[in-house]
Amino acid sequence: MIxxxxxxxxxxxxxxxxxxxxxxxxxxxxxxRVIIALALGIIIGFIFGDLAETSKWIGDLFxxxxxxxxxxxxxxxxxxxxxxxxxxxxxxxxxxxxxxLYLITTLFAIIIGLILGTIFKPGNGIxxxxxDPFTSGVASMSVAERLFGIIPMNPFxxxxxxxxxxxxxxxxxxxxxxxxxxxxxKSLGNFFSAAAEAxxxxxxxxxxxxxxxxxxxxxxxxxxxxxxxxxxxxxxTVILYMGCLFxxxxxxxxxxxxxxxxxxxxFFRGILDAQAxxxxxxxxxxxxxxxxxxxxxxxxxxKTVASSxxxxxxxxxxxxxxxxxxxxxxxxxxxxxxxxxFTDYLLIAMTATLTSIGTAGIPSASLFLLATVLSVIGVSxxxxxxxxGFVLPFDRILDMARTAVNITGDxxxxxxxxxxxxxxxEDVFRExxxx
Ligand code: ASP
Numbered sequence: 242m243i244x245x246x247x248x249x250x251x252x253x254x255x256x257x258x259x260x261x262x263x264x265x266x267x268x269x270x271x272x273x274r275v276i277i278a279l280a281l282g283i284i285i286g287f288i289f290g291d292l293a294e295t296s297k298w299i300g301d302l303f304x305x306x307x308x309x310x311x312x313x314x315x316x317x318x319x320x321x322x323x324x325x326x327x328x329x330x331x332x333x334x335x336x337x338x339x340x341x342l343y344l345i346t347t348l349f350a351i352i353i354g355l356i357l358g359t360i361f362k363p364g365n366g367i368x369x370x371x372x373d374p375f376t377s378g379v380a381s382m383s384v385a386e387r388l389f390g391i392i393p394m395n396p397f398x399x400x401x402x403x404x405x406x407x408x409x410x411x412x413x414x415x416x417x418x419x420x421x422x423x424x425x426x427k428s429l430g431n432f433f434s435a436a437a438e439a440x441x442x443x444x445x446x447x448x449x450x451x452x453x454x455x456x457x458x459x460x461x462x463x464x465x466x467x468x469x470x471x472x473x474x475x476x477x478t479v480i481l482y483m484g485c486l487f488x489x490x491x492x493x494x495x496x497x498x499x500x501x502x503x504x505x506x507x508f509f510r511g512i513l514d515a516q517a518x519x520x521x522x523x524x525x526x527x528x529x530x531x532x533x534x535x536x537x538x539x540x541x542x543x544k545t546v547a548s549s550x551x552x553x554x555x556x557x558x559x560x561x562x563x564x565x566x567x568x569x570x571x572x573x574x575x576x577x578x579x580x581x582x583f584t585d586y587l588l589i590a591m592t593a594t595l596t597s598i599g600t601a602g603i604p605s606a607s608l609f610l611l612a613t614v615l616s617v618i619g620v621s622x623x624x625x626x627x628x629x630g631f632v633l634p635f636d637r638i639l640d641m642a643r644t645a646v647n648i649t650g651d652x653x654x655x656x657x658x659x660x661x662x663x664x665x666x667e668d669v670f671r672e673x674x675x676x
Contacts, residue, residue: 290465310440322548358571390406466635501657503660525644596610605636
């Protein structure tokens with residue numbers, strides 16, 4: 242065992258060195274290195290199995306580094322973004338457009354989930370009687386609670402606790418205050434703009450370690466749950482991945498191509514880093530700094546739009562999650578022999594949309610909100626616990642795909658809104674070779 246561990250670490254370190262070499266001696270861009278790291282991570286995890294657990298800390302370190310930037314980045318870039326806008330009315334139109342688009346894309350996602358779940362029947366042939374009932378310990382907030390909580394009682398405690406929606410609320414007001422102050426507050430506006438610039442520079446530095454973090458996290462997932470998940474949840478996993486790909490290519494791709502009239506290749510290449518980080522960390526909110534960076538620097542979306550649309554999206558827009566909730570609802574209905582009427586489908590779509598809005602952007606958040614969706618089709622708490630217990634050990638693999646979709650949806654909406662508000666530098670989008 243000890244020898245294997247040494248071999249594992251030797252392989253890992255040489256892979257790291259290889260990736261480092263690629264970065265320093267060739268002109269391979271960061272996104273290229275991240276993709277290579279992702280692929281190698283899957284292979285290394287597959288070969289070394291549980292041993293990959295021993296290097297997970299490298300991934301955790303990377304996640305901590307980007308999480309560190311979430312609050313400073315939202316706060317500084319949103320305040321300076323609002324100030325740069327110059328006109329608070331514009332904010333209203335950006336807000337309405339982004340929320341509208343967020344809802345529409347989520348509805349598409351859930352419809353795709355329901356169609357795939359109906360055609361491919363992931364629940365067929367699965368027997369859940371041997372699974373231990375499992376009750377979740379993760380607390381969740383209702384949509385109503387979230388709405389009320391948007392207004393911070395104390396903005397500083399919201400900043401300290403990383404509560405994204407209250408931070409957004411306060412930052413927008415502060416930005417408007419700075420605009421209204423005219424010359425007197427101009428220097429404060431400049432301060433926030435300089436601070437946002439500095440935090441983005443830190444994000445750049447942190448991203449240099451992305452390939453190593455991504456590799457370690459993916460190796461851990463593929464090493465500790467890869468094969469087992471494939472055997473137990475094969476159909477569910479394949480359907481979810483198919484749905485996610487379909488949604489990304491046709492819904493997001495269609496929107497970017499048809500409505501924004503921009504080249505798809507550049508879009509997907511521009512957000513690859515964010516997708517890889519979302520895929521390996523399973524957390525939209527941890528990925529937010531990277532999404533902000535990719536969307537601004539590679540897709541040319543101006544700070545005014547990116548800094549408001551993306552943090553909002555990372556909090557309320559979860560298309561991959563909605564798609565997943567739809568599929569699992571059908572999975573449950575098939576396992577427990579529940580006949581679904583058209584009204585049931587509508588109910589699932591509605592609750593899945595609302596639940597996805599209320600889902601936190603952290604790993605496996607939606608798994609613990611399954612009960613909300615399942616209860617509308619008459620699945621009991623006991624039965625839900627069975628499903629959660631069954632899916633939980635492998636949820637990471639499902640979570641990775643849905644999180645990548647979640648952040649791709651945020652990026653898509655930011656491009657569409659930026660395009661319609663004339664807040665996009667299309668030359669940057671078309672060129673797209675920054676990182
Ligand atoms: N992990 C997902 C996210 O961060 C949420 C989920 O569990 O579906 O976007």
